[in-house]
Amino acid sequence: MPRQPAPRRDHQPPHGRNDRSAPRRVAASWPFRPTVRYGRQVTQALRTETVGGVIMLVAAVAALAWANTPWAASYTDLREYGLSPHWMHIGHMDMQHWASSGLLAVFFFIAGLELREELTHGELRNARDAALPVIAAAAGVVVPALIFLLVSAGEPGAAKGWAVPTATDIAFALAVLAVTFSACPAPLRAFLLTLAVVDDLIAITIIAVFYTESPSWVPLLLGVVLIAVYGLLQSRNVRSPWVYVPLALLAWYCVQRSGIHATVAGVALGMLTSPHETPDERPTNAERADHVLRPFSAGFCVPVFAFLSAGVTLGGSALGAVFGDRVALGVIAGLVIGKFVGVLGGAWAAVRVGLATLGEELHWREIAGVAMLAGVGFTVSLLIGGLAYTDPSQFERVTTAVLIASVIASAAATVVFRRRVRQRARLD
Structure with a gap:
């Protein structure tokens, strides 16, 4: 039986802001209710991603605005400001590198949580249900890469960026879906969410x-050991964050020092975080981690990365250089055409050969809209572009191409979804 609050004494003031005798609302102040789950509460998860997508878009627009003003040099100075203490022994790290290796590790940790949840409770736990988005996601990676290689063939060093148009930005895509097709059926939202999660894993x-x-094998092996210890403690249902936070930071540091991109550590730790319920029905470790880190990722990590990556020059000569560069054209074609053909074609082929089924609430026109929306490649595409092209001018052209392709894909998907809204209204 819960403890009753002590009765208020006569000499104390009425209940108010300074009344120390007012009952402490422990249950009400607890910021999390264990009813929020990725698979069971898709709408809530999408609502959060929508907010993150809007914030990321604002950050990208702010970066573009700053980079195209007379004060553009100060933006470049901020992005290239070095911040790498010698005692860390991780080489030169400027602000942009910290955003891509450090802040995006949190983003990929959330992606790992989502993937583990989908495997445990969501669409991916049943092979038959998972076949449609998984096959669509795989085809949506292969076809854009092939189109990129075809368009950019013959350009020196172009092949290094074959993976740039293969990634879908989950936050940006879900934000567009929420704004343009707010009444879309829940299975369509689940299809896009699962598609994006699988896409992140492939990326x-x-x-x-x-x-x-x-x-470097020594720090890599040490990082693997730390990640394995993290997973073992999760399987034993150890709940203290004071154990997991140091382990996660050390694992990130070791993987970063090994030469492997540190976001790999983030997704590995996320997938090892336990989503299993406890006998006393307390929030699971995955739920607690998601509750704490998702706002940080959506409100700070991803927007800061977008702000430090999206600031490119959009003058006439700069845009002319983009449309005269076959690498940039390959990125645009891969994202706009390749993603659409790959996702829609993969889904259609999976249903056609009997590997998957199209749910009763899904329609091919809506799947086509999602396939167009998959061409919104922002966060991960920019990350891969930075890894593939170290030349600043080439990276700027690739970044501009990613932004152009994302705008085209968003506009095309918006047209499809708005027409679908009108069709549904006429049917109703």
């Missing part, structure tokens, strides 16, 4: 395999 695998030079 981080590509980064680990294709964009990592010869690693």
Whole structure:
């Protein structure tokens, strides 16, 4: 039986802001209710991602505005400001590198949580249900890469960026979906969410395999051991954050020192965080981690990365250089055409050959809209672009291409969804 608050004494003031005898609302002040789950409460998760997408968009627009003013040099100075203490032994790290290696590790930790939740409680726990978004996501990676290689063939060093148009930005895409098709059926939201989660997993695998030079084995092995200890403690249902936070930071540091991109550590730790319920029905470790880190990721980590990456020159000569560069054109074609053909074609082929089924609430026109929306490649595309092209001018052209492709894909998806809204209104 819960403890009753002590009765108020006569000489004390009425209950108010300074009344120390007022009952402490412990249950009400607890900021999290264990009813929020990724698979079961898709709407709530999408609402959060929508806010993050809007904040990220504002940060990107602010960076573009600053980079195209007479004070553009100060933006460049901020982005290239060095911040790498010698005692850390991680080489030169400017603000942009800290954003891509440090802050995005939190973003990918959230992606790892989502993937583990989908595998445990969501669409990916059943192979038949998971086949449609998984096959669509895989095709949505292969086709853009092939189109990029076809368009950019013959350009020196172009092949290094084959993975740039393969990634979908989950926050940006969900924000566009929420604004343009707020009444879309829940299975369509779940399809896009699962598609984006699988896409993130493929992207981080590509980064680990294709964009990592010869690693330093000692720090890498130490990082693997720390990640394994983290997973073991999670399986034993240890709940103290004072144990996990130092382990996670040390694992990130070791992976970063090894030469492998530190976002790999983030997604690995996220996938090892336990989503299993406790006998006393307290929030799971995954729920607690998500509750604390998701606002930080959506409100700070991703927007700061977008702000430090999206500031490119958009003058006539700069845009002319983009449309005269086959690498940049390959990025635009891969994101706008490749993602649409890959996602829609992969989903259609999976249903056609009997590997998956199209739910009763899903329609091919809506799947086509999601396929167009998959061409919104922002966060991960910019990350891979920075890893693939170290030349600043080439990276700026690739960044501009990613921004142009994202705008085109968003506009095309908006047209499809708005028409679908009118069709549904006429049917109703």
